[in-house]
Amino acid sequence: MDIANAFTIRPAMESDDATLEWLSALAGEPALRRPALIGDVDGIPVAAISRLDGRVVADPFRPAPGLTAQLRLHRSGWRVGARRDAARRHVRAALPFLV
Numbered sequence: 001m002d003i004a005n006a007f008t009i010r011p012a013m014e015s016d017d018a019t020l021e022w023l024s025a026l027a028g029e030p031a032l033r034r035p036a037l038i039g040d041v042d043g044i045p046v047a048a049i050s051r052l053d054g055r056v057v058a059d060p061f062r063p064a065p066g067l068t069a070q071l072r073l074h075r076s077g078w079r080v081g082a083r084r085d086a087a088r089r090h091v092r093a094a095l096p097f098l099v
Contacts, residue, residue: 007067009074012036012048019045020057027057037074039067049075 012020012034019038023045024031035051047058049071056068 007039007041007046007064007070009037009039009067009070012038016045020048023048023057023059026059026061029055029057032057037071039064039071041067047071051075 014034016036016038017034020032020034020036023038032048032050032055037049037051038045039047039049041062041064044062045059046062046064047056047067049056049068054072054075056071058064058068
Protein backbone atom coordinates (compact mmCIF):
# COMPACT_ATOMS: atom_id res chain seq x y z
CA MET A 1 0.00 0.00 0.00
CA ASP A 2 1.32 3.44 -0.91
CA ILE A 3 1.73 5.61 2.18
CA ALA A 4 0.94 8.75 0.17
CA ASN A 5 -2.69 7.69 -0.15
CA ALA A 6 -3.22 5.73 3.05
CA PHE A 7 -3.17 8.35 5.79
CA THR A 8 -5.35 11.02 7.32
CA ILE A 9 -4.30 14.21 9.09
CA ARG A 10 -6.47 15.69 11.81
CA PRO A 11 -6.20 18.25 14.58
CA ALA A 12 -5.41 16.85 18.02
CA MET A 13 -8.34 17.14 20.41
CA GLU A 14 -8.37 17.04 24.19
CA SER A 15 -9.02 13.31 24.01
CA ASP A 16 -5.74 12.90 22.05
CA ASP A 17 -3.46 14.08 24.88
CA ALA A 18 -2.58 10.48 25.78
CA THR A 19 -1.88 9.74 22.11
CA LEU A 20 0.52 12.68 21.89
CA GLU A 21 2.32 11.49 25.03
CA TRP A 22 2.46 7.92 23.67
CA LEU A 23 3.95 9.01 20.32
CA SER A 24 6.46 11.23 22.12
CA ALA A 25 7.51 8.37 24.39
CA LEU A 26 7.95 6.04 21.41
CA ALA A 27 10.12 8.66 19.72
CA GLY A 28 12.11 9.28 22.91
CA GLU A 29 11.19 12.97 22.87
CA PRO A 30 9.60 15.31 25.41
CA ALA A 31 5.81 15.14 25.34
CA LEU A 32 4.15 17.05 22.54
CA ARG A 33 1.23 19.26 23.57
CA ARG A 34 -1.77 20.71 21.74
CA PRO A 35 -2.26 22.52 19.42
CA ALA A 36 -0.98 19.74 17.22
CA LEU A 37 -1.83 17.70 14.15
CA ILE A 38 -1.93 13.90 14.19
CA GLY A 39 -1.30 11.66 11.22
CA ASP A 40 -3.11 8.30 11.21
CA VAL A 41 -2.27 5.32 9.01
CA ASP A 42 -5.11 2.81 8.81
CA GLY A 43 -6.71 4.50 11.82
CA ILE A 44 -3.60 4.20 14.01
CA PRO A 45 -1.71 7.38 15.07
CA VAL A 46 1.78 7.22 13.59
CA ALA A 47 3.10 10.78 13.79
CA ALA A 48 2.24 14.19 15.18
CA ILE A 49 3.50 17.74 14.74
CA SER A 50 3.26 20.71 17.09
CA ARG A 51 1.54 23.69 15.51
CA LEU A 52 3.55 25.98 17.78
CA ASP A 53 7.16 24.97 17.18
CA GLY A 54 6.96 22.43 14.33
CA ARG A 55 8.47 19.60 16.36
CA VAL A 56 7.57 16.17 14.93
CA VAL A 57 7.29 12.91 16.86
CA ALA A 58 6.73 9.63 15.08
CA ASP A 59 6.40 5.94 15.83
CA PRO A 60 9.81 4.47 14.89
CA PHE A 61 8.22 1.05 14.29
CA ARG A 62 5.92 2.37 11.54
CA PRO A 63 8.10 4.64 9.37
CA ALA A 64 6.07 7.05 7.28
CA PRO A 65 8.32 9.69 5.68
CA GLY A 66 5.55 10.86 3.34
CA LEU A 67 3.28 11.45 6.29
CA THR A 68 5.88 13.56 8.09
CA ALA A 69 6.28 15.76 5.01
CA GLN A 70 2.50 16.16 4.72
CA LEU A 71 2.23 17.10 8.40
CA ARG A 72 4.80 19.85 7.82
CA LEU A 73 2.85 21.12 4.80
CA HIS A 74 -0.42 21.16 6.73
CA ARG A 75 1.24 23.02 9.61
CA SER A 76 2.55 25.65 7.22
CA GLY A 77 -1.03 26.39 6.19
CA TRP A 78 -0.57 25.78 2.47
CA ARG A 79 -4.08 24.34 2.29
CA VAL A 80 -5.84 27.39 3.72
CA GLY A 81 -8.53 28.08 1.13
CA ALA A 82 -9.05 31.81 1.66
CA ARG A 83 -5.38 32.65 1.22
CA ARG A 84 -5.10 30.37 -1.79
CA ASP A 85 -8.13 31.98 -3.40
CA ALA A 86 -6.78 35.46 -2.66
CA ALA A 87 -3.46 34.57 -4.28
CA ARG A 88 -5.30 33.20 -7.31
CA ARG A 89 -7.25 36.47 -7.67
CA HIS A 90 -4.03 38.49 -7.50
CA VAL A 91 -2.41 36.39 -10.20
CA ARG A 92 -5.48 36.69 -12.42
CA ALA A 93 -5.52 40.48 -11.95
CA ALA A 94 -1.85 40.79 -12.80
CA LEU A 95 -1.85 38.32 -15.70
CA PRO A 96 -5.41 38.07 -17.02
CA PHE A 97 -4.29 36.70 -20.38
CA LEU A 98 -2.71 33.63 -18.76
CA VAL A 99 -5.63 32.46 -16.65
